[in-house]
Amino acid sequence: MSHAAKAGALGAVSVCAVILSSTAAYAIGDDNVEPPSSGRPSGDASGATLTAAATATGIKVRQVSGGSSGSSHEPLAPVDPNWEPPACWYEPVATSQQLKAAVDRLKKNPNTNLVHVTPTLSWGEELMVDHYEKGTAKTGSGAGYENYNLDKDGRFWRGVINKNREDDPESAVCERTLFWQNSGNLPDDEHAPTPDVLAGYAYDKINVPTTEVEVNPVTKSTVNLPTWVWLDKGTFKEVRVRAELADAGVWAETTAKPVALHLEPGTDDAETRPASGDCKINDDGSIGTPYSKGDSDKTPPCGITYQRASSGRPYELKASITWQISWEGSGGTRGDLPNGTFETTRDMTVQEIQSINR
Structure with missing residues (x-):
């Protein structure tokens, strides 16, 4: 130091x-x-x-x-x-x-x-x-x-x-x-x-929104058809926390910035898009692309294709948002701290039908 x-x-x-x-x-x-x-x-x-x-x-x-x-x-x-x-x-x-x-x-x-x-x-x-x-x-x-x-x-x-x-x-x-x-x-x-x-x-005092990802289809996904996953812009924003010890003239502000979404389908019988499961944040602050009518034949930039039905027991989709941590403080000091993550889960029911009307 x-x-x-x-x-x-x-x-x-x-x-x-x-x-x-x-x-x-x-x-x-x-x-x-x-x-x-x-x-x-x-x-x-x-x-x-x-x-x-x-x-x-x-x-x-x-x-x-x-x-x-x-x-x-x-x-x-x-x-x-x-x-x-x-x-x-x-x-x-x-x-x-x-x-x-x-x-x-x-x-x-x-x-x-x-x-x-x-x-x-x-x-x-x-x-x-x-x-x-x-x-x-x-x-x-x-x-x-x-x-x-x-x-x-x-x-x-x-x-x-x-x-x-x-x-x-x-x-x-x-x-x-x-x-x-x-x-x-x-x-x-x-x-x-x-x-x-x-x-x-x-x-240690940072708290981030407990945001759930948006998916389509909403109720049931279908074997071999892509499930679109996204987060709208404005769903989450940078979180900044200030710690100050006024008695010593010292302060620091630590900022958590959302930078990526990682998907784990909950089964090995699935493919993620991208293949790494890491969906990058877009320039406008969103992640992925919302599904629109007529997109059923397209490949989502962020999503999952399940290859086997869930057989009565839903898969547990895990969505982990990565937050990049940086700080600046008194005396012109600044630096980085380890990234943080927040994980949410969602039950995914997958049906054994080869085509559906979206």
């Missing part, structure tokens, strides 16, 4: 670290107001650990184009089975003043623990005072910070776990304790929230 990709201005920090007590969870920097439920710790605490809170993130995600992500939309499956979204990354969490205020509350209530020191470790008063106020270095935590770096311009950062990968061992690698980062650029760390990291995070 290049240093150029890591460059980015830091803005105002959102408050994600919290103080956990027996009565309430308080956001750093606010002595009276509880944080929203989405950022509140949850799950079981054991000793000094609290793992569930580590998934709270300041990254905001929204679908910029391509429709909503409602019930008629579903997530993509990457073509590359080895590709996964980022497991964890670092985010700014508190100013010097906010961290000092949190530790001051610890002093008033020694039974309170500070979560988000790492994704899986909470520190109590003694360790927090020693490391961030007195500047005492702690094993595995690097040099300490005198008086919370109150005379410096920057933020304290923490590790965040991707909620969709919190059971993955890779999610535990962002285990640095709260560390200081001067304002102006991202940490020099392979798990910094660079635009490519946010692009991968956005990919």
Whole structure:
């Protein structure tokens, strides 16, 4: 990961670290107001650990184009089975003043623990005072910070776990304790929230239309006569999702563009058109050609010819739409990610008749 990709201005920090007590969870920097439920710790605490809170993130995600992500939309499956979204990354969490205020509350209530020191470790008063106020270095935590770096311009950062990968061992690698980062650029760390990291995070949030292909004949296909398959233009469009970590001045927009339709007839006794089964997208955004009256003797650009009747049990036609994935982000960055696919199925009844009136 290049240093150029890591460059980015830091803005105002959102408050994600919290103080956990027996009565309430308080956001750093606010002595009276509880944080929203989405950022509140949850799950079981054991000793000094609290793992569930580590998934709270300041990254905001929204679908910029391509429709909503409602019930008629579903997530993509990457073509590359080895590709996964980022497991964890670092985010700014508190100013010097906010961290000092949190530790001051610890002093008033020694039974309170500070979560988000790492994704899986909470520190109590003694360790927090020693490391961030007195500047005492702690094993595995690097040099300490005198008086919370109150005379410096920057933020304290923490590790965040991707909620969709919190059971993955890779999610535990962002285990640095709260560390200081001067304002102006991202940490020099392979798990910094660079635009490519946010692009991968956005990919995991893409939902595409659950579009079914059009076929003719609609009810029953016929042995040795072509079944036309197509998707009208406008049936699906590019889907663009934006992920932004405003606190770090970093953003990325990941775009999924439909580029092809792949057909699997559901039986070896069939021929696809083209022979590969890959129907390319047309210049107008459609795939294939709609059937018109009088086309029964023509060969469809996208379709299937079944050579054996379905014998009472329909064949399962699988139609997989390939989506090409690219991204662009802050600092003029851009790149590609593995293609995604979305598969739909359709029952195809094939009758043993050699000619039909279409």
